[in-house]
Amino acid sequence: xxxxxxxxxxxxxxxxxxxxxxxxxxxxxxxxxxxxxxxxxxxxxxxxxxxxxxxxxxxxxxxxxxxxxxxxxxxxxxxxxxxxxxxxxxxxxxxxxxxxxxxxxxxxxxxxxxxxxxxxxxxxxxxxxxxxxxxxxxxxxxxxxxxxxxxxxxxxxxxxxxxxxxxxxxxxxxxxxxxxxxxxxxxxxxxxxxxxxxxxxxxxxx
Amino acid sequence: xxxxxxxxxxxxxxxxxxxxxxxxxxxxxxxxxxxxxxxxxxxxxxxxxxxxxxxxxxxxxxxxxxxxxxxxxxxxxxxxxxxxxxxxxxxxxxxxxxxxxxxxxxxxxxxxxxxxxxxxxxxxxxxxxxxxxxxxxxxxxxxxxxxxxxxxxxxxxxxxxxxxxxxxxxxxxxxxxxxxxxxxxxxxxxxxxxxxxxxxxxxxxx
DNA sequence: ATCTGTGAACTCGTTCACAGCT
DNA sequence: AGCTGTGAACGAGTTCACAGAT
Numbered sequence: 065x066x067x068x069x070x071x072x073x074x075x076x077x078x079x080x081x082x083x084x085x086x087x088x089x090x091x092x093x094x095x096x097x098x099x100x101x102x103x104x105x106x107x108x109x110x111x112x113x114x115x116x117x118x119x120x121x122x123x124x125x126x127x128x129x130x131x132x133x134x135x136x137x138x139x140x141x142x143x144x145x146x147x148x149x150x151x152x153x154x155x156x157x158x159x160x161x162x163x164x165x166x167x168x169x170x171x172x173x174x175x176x177x178x179x180x181x182x183x184x185x186x187x188x189x190x191x192x193x194x195x196x197x198x199x200x201x202x203x204x205x206x207x208x209x210x211x212x213x214x215x216x217x218x219x220x221x222x223x224x225x226x227x228x229x230x231x232x233x234x235x236x237x238x239x240x241x242x243x244x245x246x247x248x249x250x251x252x253x254x255x256x257x258x259x260x261x262x263x264x265x266x267x268x269x270x
Numbered sequence: 271x272x273x274x275x276x277x278x279x280x281x282x283x284x285x286x287x288x289x290x291x292x293x294x295x296x297x298x299x300x301x302x303x304x305x306x307x308x309x310x311x312x313x314x315x316x317x318x319x320x321x322x323x324x325x326x327x328x329x330x331x332x333x334x335x336x337x338x339x340x341x342x343x344x345x346x347x348x349x350x351x352x353x354x355x356x357x358x359x360x361x362x363x364x365x366x367x368x369x370x371x372x373x374x375x376x377x378x379x380x381x382x383x384x385x386x387x388x389x390x391x392x393x394x395x396x397x398x399x400x401x402x403x404x405x406x407x408x409x410x411x412x413x414x415x416x417x418x419x420x421x422x423x424x425x426x427x428x429x430x431x432x433x434x435x436x437x438x439x440x441x442x443x444x445x446x447x448x449x450x451x452x453x454x455x456x457x458x459x460x461x462x463x464x465x466x467x468x469x470x471x472x473x474x475x476x
Numbered sequence: 477a478t479c480t481g482t483g484a485a486c487t488c489g490t491t492c493a494c495a496g497c498t
Numbered sequence: 499a500g501c502t503g504t505g506a507a508c509g510a511g512t513t514c515a516c517a518g519a520t
Contacts, residue, residue, distance in 0.1 A: 069510075069511065070468075071511075072511085073468055073471055073472075074464065074468065077464050077467050077468065077471075078448065078464070081446060081464075082448065095478095095479070095480090096479080096480075097479085101450075102448060103448055104448050104450075106512090106513085108512080108513065108514080109511095109512070109513085111479095111480065111481070111482090112481090112482085112511090112512075112513090114480095114481095115481070115482075120480080120481080121479085121480065121481095122479085122480075122519080122520070123478070123479040123480045123481090123518085123519050123520055124478090124479075124480095124519080124520045125479090125520090126479070126480080127480095140467070140471050141471060146470050148466065148470075154365075155361075155364060155365035155368050155369070156362075156365040156366075156368075156369060158361060158365075159360075159361035159362040159364070159365040160362075160462060162361050162362075163361070163362060163462060163463070164462070164463065164466070167446065167463045168463055168466075168467065171463075171466060171467065171470060209473050210466070210469055210470055210473055212466070233473055234469040234470065234472065234473035235469065236462075236465050236466055236469050240287060240373065242284065242288070242308060242309055242310050244307075244310075250469055250472040250473055252465045252466075252468055252469045254460065254462065254465045256366060256369060256370070256442075256460065257369075257370065257373045257374055257377075258280065258283050258284070258287075259442050259458045259460050260354065260370070260374075260377060260416075260418065260442050260458075261283050261346070261374065261377065262276075262279055262280065262283065262458055263416055263440040263441065263442050263456055263458045264352050264354075264377060264416055264440065265279055265283075265346050265347060266279075266440065266456040267415050267416055267439055267440035267456055275488080275489065277489075278489085301500095301501070301502090302501080302502075303501090312490085312491080314490080314491065314492080315489095315490070315491085317502065317503070317504090318489090318490075318491090318503090318504090320502095320503095321503070321504075326502080326503080327501085327502065327503095328497080328498075328501085328502075329496080329497050329498055329500075329501040329502045329503090330497080330498045330500095330501075330502095331498095331501090332501070332502080333502095
C-alpha cells in the first residue's frame with residue numbers, strides 16, 4: 065500500500081478535476097495560489113501535495129496544466145479503463161448510472177444487477193441490467209474489482225459478502241449499513257444521510 | 271465553533287446510527303468492543319470519542335444503549351426538527367427525496383425547487399416542488415439554514431451564491447463543482463465520482 | 477518581486493499501556 | 499478476568515518560514 069494519506073488522495077482528485085476544467089478553457093499555466101482557490105485548500109498544501117506526486121513547476125510560470133494533469137492521473141494509477149458494476153437499480157442506482165456516464169471516461173459502469181424481475185434485461189441510461197443471481201459469475205468472468213452498492217440496507221451485507229468472495233476488493237457503499245468485510249477490501253461509505261447530519265451539526269454549532 | 275474534530279463527528283454519527291439499530295433490537299447494554307465492531311473503528315477510539323461527549327459507562331455492563339444514544343444526539347445538538355430544502359429535482363434529487371424520507375425523522379426535506387416547468391408544482395416522494403425563482407423568498411420566510419444542491423454543475427455556483435445570500439449557511443453539494451462561498455458557510459462535498467475514484471485508487475494500489 | 481520547494485516545527489488525532497473498578 | 503477511563507507517548511498531516519530560482 066502506498067504511504068500517501070487518504071486526504072492527500074482526495075485533494076489530488078480534486079486538483080485533477082480542476083485541471084481538467086482549466087484544460088478545457090485552454091489555460092496553459094497555473095500557480096499554486098490559483099489551484100488553491102479553485103479547489104478550496106491552502107496553497108502551501110497544494111505545493112506539498114504536488115511534491116508527493118513528484119511534479120515540479122517553475123517559480124516563473126507555476127505549473128503547466130496539461131503536464132500536471134497527466135502527472136496526477138499517472139500517480140493515481142488510473143489505468144486506461146476501469147470497469148465497475150452497480151448493484152441495485154433503484155432510484156439512487158439509476159441516478160448514479162446517469163451521473164457517472166457523463167463524468168470520467170476512464171471509469172465506466174459496464175453492468176447493473178437487480179433482483180426485481182421487472183428491471184432485469186432492461187437498459188437504464190445505456191447500462192444493461194442482469195439478474196442479481198448472475199453477479200458472482202459475472203465478476204469472475206470479467207475480473208471485476210470494484211462495485212457500487214445501492215441496494216436496500218437489509219440486503220447490503222449479504223450481497224457485499226458474495227461479491228467480495230467472487231473477487232471484488234473495492235466497494236462504494238451507498239447504503240446506511242456498515243459492511244463487515246475482510247480488512248483487505250477497501251470500502252468507501254457514502255451514506256448521504258451522514259453528510260446531511262454533519263452539515264446540520266456544523267451549522268448548528270457555528 | 272466546537273473544538274471537536276470532523277472525524278470524531280463522523281464517527282459519532284455512525285455510533286448513533288448503530289445504537290439506534292441496537293435499540294430496535296431491544297439490546298440494552300453494549301461494550302466498546304461491540305460498538306467498535308459494528309461501526310468499523312477500533313475500540314479504544316470508541317472509548318476516546320465517548321469521553322469527548324462526556325458519557326460514562328461501567329466496566330461491568332459497558333454502556334446503556336438508550337442513554338448513550340440520547341447523549342450523542344444531544345451532543346450533536348440535533349434539534350427536534352431540522353428543515354432542509356433540496357434544489358434540483360433530477361434523477362439524483364428524486365432519489366435523495368425518496369431516501370431521506372425513510373431515514374432520520376429529525377431531519378426533513380420540506381420543499382424542493384427546480385427550473386423545469388414540467389416539474390414545478392408536482393409532488394415527488396411526498397415533497398412539493400416550487401419554481402427555483404421563489405427559493406430566496408422561501409428561505410427567508412421559513413428561516414432555512416441547510417440546503418441540498420443536486421442541480422447540474424453549470425448552475426451550481428449561481429444558485430449556491432443566491433441561497434447563501436438569503437441565509438443558508440450549510441450546503442450538501444452533490445455537484446462536481448467546488449463552490450466558492452464565504453468561509454462561514456459549511457460545505458459538505460459529496461461528489462460521487464470522487465468516491466469512486468478513491469476506491470479505484472486504493473484497490474489498484476493495494 | 478514573486479513564485480516554488482522544503483527542512484523544521486508544530487498541532488492534533490490516534491494509539492499505547494495501565495490504573496481502577498466490578 | 500475483563501471492562502472502562504485516561505495520562506502519556508507516538509506519529510502523521512499541516513503549517514511555517516525561508517532559501518533558491520527566474
